[in-house]
Amino acid sequence: MDISRRLFIRNGVATVTLGLAAPDFLTAIAGAQGMASRRLVVIYLGGGNDSLNTLVSYQDPSYYSRRPSIAVPAGQVLQVGTDAAGHALGLHPRMGGLQNIFNEGRLALVQRAGYQNSSRSHFEATDIYGTANPQTSSGSGWLGRYLDTLPRPLDALTAWNTSGETPRALLSGTTGVPAIPNATTYTYASPNRGPAATQERAAAQAMASNLAAGRPHLSFVNSTSRGAIETLDRVAQATSYAPSVAYPNNGFGLALRTVAGAIVLGVGSRVFWVQTGGYDTHSQQGAAGGAYGNLMGTLSDGVAAFYTDTRNQGVANDTTVIVYSEFGRRISENGSGGTDHGAAGLMMVLGGMVRGGLYGTAATLAPGHPSLENNSGDIRFETDFRSVYARVLDQWLGVNSVPILGGDFRAGAPAFF
């Protein structure tokens, strides 16, 4: 579709959907645009999320005895029901936005996701979630390998990384992913004006197009430069986005707003990477409030704004979000009012087509219980994290997960699609 037609439709739909129900024919046009590709938004919580305080097993007495100063009081959790093993569960009190999505049946909570012999190192564990291979923390990532399966030539904005660094999950043999930490500064400056500036940009593009035979490292840097210059104009387009809701004014909220803009304005990206940090809560993490409460508020408020916005704009059914961290944290709090590195954790999947609910079972936190490991210090995994990836790849992105994940992990996958 050419740009002018897309802009026409975008303006037409956006004008109407602000506040009013869109006429059916316009919604249909908007929907038809989205049919071309479904979008996946990956949210990575950097540092190792303390999942036990995200989704609280609030009737487990050991939860309270092992976390005397950081347990969320049972009376304050946001109840989401009981899992298959009979554990009553509630979301952290700052996650009202996510509870609403859960109540609409569009948030899947996958408990105890992980893998055997979980790494307690941030770097290794992050890389393992990236490679989707617990045996290796180097090489390409699962999303990068997905991108490698797409037909060539690949549009430079097929994937969009909102953080400044390229995470291992997006690393690929043949596909470079633009990193656009701030879309508003994603422009090309010049010491000159007018034709000299235009000619300078053209020269930069020509230089970056040099193949640099025999110098692959130089080719690589050239590819990032070329990718930047070639995507400038379309990224600028996304910054003009007028969302239907107010996003929280923090880096995470603004990143999600940009993602929504790129989706609604039809930039064409299929995979978005968003990350937010601060989850390495070794000390003073708080219980219902405090530092961890702020993390939960940031997460829930941002995701809820995004979900509502995409729904208002008619693209929620084309958008799936998955949320994960590199590991969970230790069950017992440490002497600093925090928690050290642990094992299995919570993964979340949400979107207009997601079958929401509680998947898997919570651990029983009494020492000696088989749902624990490491001398009952940590949570033992129940759902292989790769089975969540497999379900997303097979059922959402419509590709064969087996070659991408290097094995068949469909068995036991939570059925959120």
Added chain:
Amino acid sequence: MPRLNPEIDHLFRRAGFGVSAAEATSFGDMSPAAAVDHLVNYEGRPDDVDARIGRPDHAQVKSRDLFAPDIDIEDARQRWLFRMIHSRRPLQEKMAMFWHNHFATAYSKLIADSGPVQAAKMFAHKPGVLRGPQGQLELFRAYALGNYRDLLLEISQDPAMVIWLDGKTNTRAKPQENFGREIMELFTVGVGHYTESDVYAAARVFTGWNLRKSTGYTREDMNAYQEFVYNADQHDINAKTFSFPIYGNGTQTIPARSESAGMQDGIDLITALALHPETARRLARKFWNFFVSEIHAPDPAFVESTANVYLQSGTEIRPVVRHILASPWFNDPAMRFARYSWPAEYVARSIKEVGWQGFSLDQARTPLANMGMLLFEPPNVGGWPMAANWFSTGTMLARSNFAATLVTSQKESLAVALETNGGSAQLLLTTMLDRVTPAPLDSAPQQALMSYLLAGGAWSGSAEQLSTRAAGLARLLVSSAEYQLV
């Protein structure tokens, strides 16, 4: 002004931050061996760089109010950049940057603990300026080529590090694993050479390693401070057993000690870790990537020889770095431009080469953050993601736009410096390549540059044409992929 010979250029890019026009004149006739001596034996020259801040013929600094680099993080960042550009001891600043990444500690966590004044002071306090211990950066400068075991002991008691890795809450009743893990995973032996139970034992070793506040401490008082203290009554006095030898006789157990003698536990573990052969190899591999190449995997013979120098010298770093800079690996022409510059290296080198007349280092702060390297704010304790990871479309655009900012500020001075070389577009290009030094350009990018110079019409050499095209040319060179390699 002719370039230096390629060996010397290579040496100053790797063991320094490149060479300014003035330095190129004074280093012109130096032999490679003399240049290594010059860089490594820097104590012969005064550490006078800070005294030159504010001089009009140097890069400028700009502060919201009074320039206070000991207690204001933005000013501290500018002072460090100033040192990288203007120090007579470039290897000292280069190694300080290496250690800052190796012992990566972030300002943001320190603010949460102690507020902005104390947090900045814990990084940047120059000894003697105010009361209290020196900042972490000054420690790295003091030990730039010092003894690694001693540096490890110092950093374990460094207030910024103690807060960063939660040492303040490491108590007998509740050992805190953060520092105990990272000292093995990141500072010494590396993953695969310690066990989870070593982590728990190390946490107990460092119980009681804490901080105390100065009398009348307030966060806002620039003369207030926190300093290291060993809290004997918080120390776990039981024996601690490791999976590797702690003592020269092969003993793997640190004996039970009285509370008052218990600080020796940590000293014993630090000494053992510093002397561990895997630490020697891990440092050798990091030095390979830092000094020799990120394109070529570390040569095992390099790793072994460098590790041997380290161990035989009693963990001294100066002989290690001298060994590397004089080694055949470092001096192999294939290793030139085989590293990806760190953003701070890129910024310092481009300023040295393009010029700094009237340029305020304050203008580099936001670009550096966008390039992914805010000084004193590494993303986590593992340091910055290295090598190709510095590069993405976003960070490359940030580099490119910094080049535009820098060159815009130097437009006039470039035109003046080049006015006698504006006779033809080719002469302008050749002259510029003597000043701004990317990795060798293939013919296609050279052609693109020539086309750019002539895109506004035939070359007349008018002042207007020279000023416009020299600026555009400098920007294109500094933002080229070739220039990102060092």
